[in-house]
Amino acid sequence: MPPVQAIIAKELRSYFVSPIVYVVGAVFLLTFGFLAYLYIVFTGAQAIQLMQMQGSTAQINLNDLVFRNLFASMRFVLLLILPILTMRLLAEERKLRTFEFLMTAPVRINEIIVGKFISVYLVFVGMLLLTTLVPLTLALFSDFDWYPVLTGYLGLLLLGGFFLAVGLFASSITENQIVAAFTSFGLLLMCWLLAGLGSLLGDTPAGHVISYLSFMEHYDHLVRGLIDTKDLMYYLSGTVLMLFLAHRIVDASRWK
């Protein structure tokens, strides 16, 4: 699909000539690094305490004390950061009247949506790749189990894809980028809060369904090193659903 490649190349170019990617990337990496630093220092302090009390640090586990906490915190960071990356994708096209150009070029709407999604996803993957410096450096000085770290990254990749799809959908409904960003914040926060409602309802069918709908539980499994098809399906189907909705909105905008 050459048009998709052209769109990806153009979107990446647009991202990297604007300051957005640099600012968002810097904030993301700083937060990741700083959180990692905090958890590592905290773990170190605990280790010293344990040494003094029991004379051994056998119970200290970097996977539990650093990575699980780090990945758990990152979902909140992603929720704040990714809508800023996606807000321009379609809203800007409408604002600058290039939307009509795209719609009258011999390109299908799904090629536009997929192209834009892949481009922003590549930016996100690039940011994640830079964060691997943290586990790589840590591996030089300590011992931990790589498996849950990798599933944690898989969790971030899936969660990020879902967030970006929600953001792309939000960007399709408006020509105002601020509105797009806030719509995706709102949608993602509601989705998050569903987990609270789910646990409130507890062990009832409604409680299970609602908990399942929130992205929290699925992400926790992955961070703990559990790969369950159910969780993978949740993220993939959620992403596809949001992209499909964006497609419908773009298509419908021709009819209004």
Added chain:
Amino acid sequence: MIEVCNITKRYGHLTAIDRVTFRVEKGEVLAFLGPNGAGKTTTMRILTSFIPATEGTAQVAGFDCAEQPEEVKKRIGYLPETPPVYQELTVAEYLSFVGKLRGLAGTGLTQALDRVIERLSLGSVRKRLIANLSRGYRQRVGLAQALIHDPPVLILDEPTVGLDPKQIIEIRELIKSLAGSHSVILSTHILPEATAVCQRVVIINGGRIVAEDTPDQLSARLRKSEKISVTLKAPPADVVERFSAVPGVEHVLATADPQTVLIECALGKDIREEVARFAVGQNWGLLEMKPVSMTLEDVFLKLTQREDEVPASNAIHVGERS
């Protein structure tokens, strides 16, 4: 090449265009003339398969705009009202992006790029960011975008808006040079533009086509009588009645200027001699006498305004538009 048959577009209760029908032959340049809000852009959007018509059918190169949008889009180059440019790209990057979307690649793309850059004299700004270009250059980049794949059909929505006179002439020359090999629809609310570049004019108002003809025939059709404007140094108060008595004169109209009257006679007759002799005989001080032919601008005003909005005496302001 383009066939539009009874298309209607409604937005809720608002009818943007109402049973519009026209056709454009291969190689023809057609002007779509109308005041702002007449339905020009709506018609163009339907032709480019951007929006569907509520009723009726539109065909481009034999493909239906609603049923086979992909085929239609391939064959059209479209310049919307605002040039659809990405400010963060350079001219060359932008045009090569458009070319790739249009399915061009490799040497075909490079050649197409060089061709449009030369044709629109964009060579000097090739590597500049579009954000830093002037309005005129952006418009030309927009036109280059519409031409890059050498489409058989071009749809240009007010292509000369916002340009300076020199650029306007250049763009018009360019459009004229496209005639013959391309079918062009050009929308405008500037009359001289329609006469300057188009072989045929469609006048649209309030969503309906009110006239369709060549520029020459349109003015001829509307000129139901010959008109002479006469300026006198000292006209009497009853100058209108006095002139009406001259044989051959059908109507005398007062104009905004009290010294000037407009005299009408039957089409094909010349009564200038009689009028002059009469005015001189009355010693009114004949200062000026000239025939008034209707410009396309008058045709346009006449067709797009309702009769009751145009009192006869104000229909033509002599002097303002000569």
